[in-house]
Amino acid sequence: MIKINVSDLKPGMVLADNVGSLRSGAILVSKGTVLNKKTIRKIYSQGIKYVMVHDTNSNSKEVLENNFVIKYEILSDKMENVFKGIRCGKKIILTDVSEELDDLIVEIIQNNNILGRIRQLEEKDDYTFNHSLNVSMLATMIGKWLNYSDKHIKQLALTGLFHDIGKLKVPDNIINKPGKLTGKEFEIIKKHPIYSFNILSETVGISKNVLIGVLQHHEREDGSGYPQGIKGDKIHEYAKIIAVCDVYDALTSDRKYKNKSSPFYAAEILRDQSFGVLNPKITRIFLDKVSNFYVGCKVLLSNGEKGEVIYIYPQSPTKTIVKLGDKYINFLEPQSISIVDIIE
Ligand SMILES: [Fe+2]
Numbered sequence: 001m002i003k004i005n006v007s008d009l010k011p012g013m014v015l016a017d018n019v020g021s022l023r024s025g026a027i028l029v030s031k032g033t034v035l036n037k038k039t040i041r042k043i044y045s046q047g048i049k050y051v052m053v054h055d056t057n058s059n060s061k062e063v064l065e066n067n068f069v070i071k072y073e074i075l076s077d078k079m080e081n082v083f084k085g086i087r088c089g090k091k092i093i094l095t096d097v098s099e100e101l102d103d104l105i106v107e108i109i110q111n112n113n114i115l116g117r118i119r120q121l122e123e124k125d126d127y128t129f130n131h132s133l134n135v136s137m138l139a140t141m142i143g144k145w146l147n148y149s150d151k152h153i154k155q156l157a158l159t160g161l162f163h164d165i166g167k168l169k170v171p172d173n174i175i176n177k178p179g180k181l182t183g184k185e186f187e188i189i190k191k192h193p194i195y196s197f198n199i200l201s202e203t204v205g206i207s208k209n210v211l212i213g214v215l216q217h218h219e220r221e222d223g224s225g226y227p228q229g230i231k232g233d234k235i236h237e238y239a240k241i242i243a244v245c246d247v248y249d250a251l252t253s254d255r256k257y258k259n260k261s262s263p264f265y266a267a268e269i270l271r272d273q274s275f276g277v278l279n280p281k282i283t284r285i286f287l288d289k290v291s292n293f294y295v296g297c298k299v300l301l302s303n304g305e306k307g308e309v310i311y312i313y314p315q316s317p318t319k320t321i322v323k324l325g326d327k328y329i330n331f332l333e334p335q336s337i338s339i340v341d342i343i344e
Pocket residue numbers: 163164192217218
């Protein structure tokens with residue numbers, strides 16, 4: 001553990017002690033937090049001079065987390081430039097992000113705990129940007145669970161990174177519209193996979209699998225998707241994987257005009273959609289892994305109480321048993337309350 005001047009803090013460092021407000025003493029950032037630019041700014045803005053961080057030479061779990069955050073932030077900065085370039089009509093240069101993506105994939109595959117970290121990472125104001133990085137990381141995990149080769153995991157990660165890049169060609173007032181879209185506006189939105197495909201087609205070195213995955217990421221098993229309305233086997237597996245990650249991340253993310261849903265509610269939606277809309281095999285693998293991860297997490301219930309997930313039914317990954325003091329709530333049975341959020 002070392003004492004460090006706040007001006008020397010770097011993303012990826014891990015707090016070894018709670019950081020409290022100088023005025024009220026309330027905890028601002030808790031011990032064990034992997035710092036990102038946002039949390040560093042928060043500490044800095046309070047006028048705090050020194051904090052305790054873990055020594056990065058140690059071989060602890062925190063150092064592994066540290067590597068992940070650093071690599072994420074490097075890729076995030078590179079991708080921000082790619083997004084800016086697309087808005088100005090520039091082409092994507094794959095080598096600009098390729099090495100950084102390789103590094104992040106290694107971290108994700110070795111450390112596994114992507115679901116726990118995804119909401120702790122610094123988010124930029126641009127939803128499409130954050131969403132693209134999240135979907136890429138979730139898709140990397142699914143590729144690993146499906147025993148994809150390194151080459152195909154990389155292609156899948158690229159499909160996630162670029163699947164919505166065509167949204168940069170859709171007017172902002174439509175993309176960010178808080179209310180319901182008109183029929184005409186939705187028709188414009190529905191073109192974004194084609195725009196993504198067109199932008200990527202001009203990219204040197206991009207695989208055909210990535211192009212098809214991007215083009216088809218809104219296609220659905222029953223033909224209810226867009227832009228082509230194709231069904232089942234006609235849809236590329238990359239597109240089916242991105243679809244699952246896309247729905248999950250959209251549901252569990254905070255938007256300006258929509259509160260996020262709990263991962264358990266998102267899991268229920270995914271499970272419902274796995275009967276005909278999303279691919280059942282991919283959805284099942286995803287839900288099984290998600291549920292394993294949430295055992296032991298603290299949750300907020302709709303009545304305001306806090307409990308701990310102690311069991312998730314293997315055959316029904318959206319159903320849990322939550323311990324609440326000395327009581328147990330079994331969500332396999334109908335309950336008047338529900339889980340609204342994961343708190344730690
Ligand atoms: Fe999309």
